[in-house]
Amino acid sequence: MENVTQEIGKALQDKFGDAIVSQSLIVDFPTFVVKKEKILDIMKFLFDFELYKFQFLTSLCGVHFPDNVKEEEYSVVYQLHDLVRNQRIRLKVFTSESHIQVPSVTSLFSTANWLERETFDFFGIQFTGHPNLVKILNMEDQPYFPMRKQYPLEDGTREDKDDSKFGR
Template identity: 45%
Template sequence: MAAITNQELITILGDKFGDKIVNVSEPYGLLTFETSKDVIISVLTFLKESSTTDFNFLTDITAVHYPEKKHGIAVVYHLHSMVKRVRVRIKVFIDEHHPHIPTATVVWNGANWMERETYDLFGVKFDGHPDLRRILNMDELGVHPMLKQYPLEDPNRVDKKDEYFGR
């Protein structure tokens, strides 16, 4: 099988999904684009099942918290087509106050633990997930540690006072 270029992939996605594919870029040669949560499963299914794209490996699902943006959480999918020798990054921005997105376990069984980790660390709820519960932290932990809601350092620490450092 011949490799597929990022430009060919952009054209294929544009023809199939039109204006649902936005903010296309290629940082360091990695094709990156955004879509919405209402079509993410269709996009993932198309990329996996189409013989033209043949993305046969879900590398990772994670999230990034952007507290300064309107939709504060980006759910990020990394896919790899080993046959076509190309990788892609897909971002879906969701509301951090209602972080819901459909589960990708309907496309890849391997998404199960990745979504559990993303739920545990960022609080993203994957609707339809077969077993969405914490995977790394204790069940009693009332926070999601990767959200940027907490100060980086304890403001009460006396060893970090500026006067001790001549500032």
């Protein structure tokens, strides 16, 4: 698995240079942190990559890291799969509150349509180029993005429960 990471990493480095921020092998997943501006180009490149054809988008999700440095508070994680050679990889992009736009990959994967809507719904990440970026599971006029870490699970106005000792 280590050499697969190196192999794909080298091809990406050759093609995209410093758009590839870092590469590592996390458990069984070659993981690449890439610049968000290039994510669609990188996915297109991997789609027709000569060694592995990553033509299946397994999952796409957002993550909020409130303690990260200012520019990298939000992350979008893409997991791709080459079904023929049975190889999976993970791509990550980081973005910030002030520049929350990430290019949409719906033009390449129809799967991404609802997954990006879900990520927008819960994290407020704006996918540029998405055909219909509206909330999907929550109400459309809900003014906040509930999966962000600043929103507690419990209703903040309740006084009858003290669960500061439970959970985060």
